[in-house]
Amino acid sequence: MLIKKPSDIKPSEITPESVYRNRRQFMADTGALAIGAIAAGGLPGLAIAQDGDALKARAPVSLSRSAPAAWWEPKFANIKPAPDSGPFYTGEALTPYEDVTRYNNFYEFGMDKGDPSSNSGRFEVDPWSIEIAGECGRPGTYTLEDILKPHDLEERIYRLRCVEAWSMVIPWIGFPLADLLKRFEPTSRARYVEFQTAVDRDTMPGVRSPFSIIDWPYQEGLRIDEAMNELAFMAVGLYGNYLPPQNGAPIRLVVPWKYGFKSIKSIVRINFVEEQPNTSWNDLQANEYGFYANVNPNVHHPRWRQDTERRLPHTLFSRPIIDTRLFNGYGEQVAHLYEGMDLARYY
Ligand SMILES: Nc1nc2c(c(=O)[nH]1)N[C@H]1C(S)=C(S)[C@@H](COP(=O)(O)O)O[C@H]1N2
Numbered sequence: 001m002l003i004k005k006p007s008d009i010k011p012s013e014i015t016p017e018s019v020y021r022n023r024r025q026f027m028a029d030t031g032a033l034a035i036g037a038i039a040a041g042g043l044p045g046l047a048i049a050q051d052g053d054a055l056k057a058r059a060p061v062s063l064s065r066s067a068p069a070a071w072w073e074p075k076f077a078n079i080k081p082a083p084d085s086g087p088f089y090t091g092e093a094l095t096p097y098e099d100v101t102r103y104n105n106f107y108e109f110g111m112d113k114g115d116p117s118s119n120s121g122r123f124e125v126d127p128w129s130i131e132i133a134g135e136c137g138r139p140g141t142y143t144l145e146d147i148l149k150p151h152d153l154e155e156r157i158y159r160l161r162c163v164e165a166w167s168m169v170i171p172w173i174g175f176p177l178a179d180l181l182k183r184f185e186p187t188s189r190a191r192y193v194e195f196q197t198a199v200d201r202d203t204m205p206g207v208r209s210p211f212s213i214i215d216w217p218y219q220e221g222l223r224i225d226e227a228m229n230e231l232a233f234m235a236v237g238l239y240g241n242y243l244p245p246q247n248g249a250p251i252r253l254v255v256p257w258k259y260g261f262k263s264i265k266s267i268v269r270i271n272f273v274e275e276q277p278n279t280s281w282n283d284l285q286a287n288e289y290g291f292y293a294n295v296n297p298n299v300h301h302p303r304w305r306q307d308t309e310r311r312l313p314h315t316l317f318s319r320p321i322i323d324t325r326l327f328n329g330y331g332e333q334v335a336h337l338y339e340g341m342d343l344a345r346y347y
């Protein structure tokens, strides 16, 4: 098994976002599909030479990162890049890698934004397995290799809007959740899907903490038609590379039209159920966090207005505030799921 410790990661293996963006442009220009070269340890000089922008690349960040078993290297060598047009294209600047991986919510590792990146270095993602349970034809415990094997990886660039009124634009690597769920043959009684995060007292200080406010494991859920929507995504990477632990390694959900707390990290259990499942934030404070949690500028949270958001990165000179859009701007894909529902009641 190949697990790289942070100290083994060469600065050349870490991709500053402008180099990454530049590589995407290069790949679009040449049709080369080789984001995986980053994971394999090198950036082709050619791509960098294409555009002076790369010269402005920031110094490489050094972060702990989980490089899982060798068997998934080949998967990362053949990633379909997000197209630069089409229904999911955002046209917005990517949030730098540094912010995506250092400004996090992952309460298992602590409650401050910097805690997940500082405290997750000992979190083990290999071996990893996911239990599939409930109303489906093929329940069981599957290794991560089994889970990933049939899926080709693609890049999806999505906005992520946290209920705390900040947002990012993140280039995820992964595959559609629907493709995964269908393999387990949900029955007609599977009306919802419930997800759970790993709990490891040894490596997760937030789980041990007497001040922790969540009743572990962190749990989330979707209605089955939401889960089957083309936008719901299982991410195993970002910026062309493996997910760092703080972003939910080795596998997490991304539901871009809902507040960030629905996008549950480090998943170990998927359960097909008949009744609407309990969810961690809703259990904690139901008047603040609904089950649906669709991004909605017209329905305010008691502590945060939801009609604008702070877009990361912030610089010394700017702290951009932009308008929040209904369904985080993904209404075309998802509005039909909520036809006839009062979104102020089902928040
Ligand atoms: N297991 C788990 N998943 C979680 C959280 C958490 O605390 N624990 N926080 C959620 C919240 S509130 C947000 S905004 C997103 C943040 O994802 P990111 O850190 O990758 O940007 O993760 C979500 N998934």
Ligand SMILES: [Mo]
Pocket: 105, 161, 162, 163, 164, 259, 260, 261
């Ligand atoms: Mo969040």
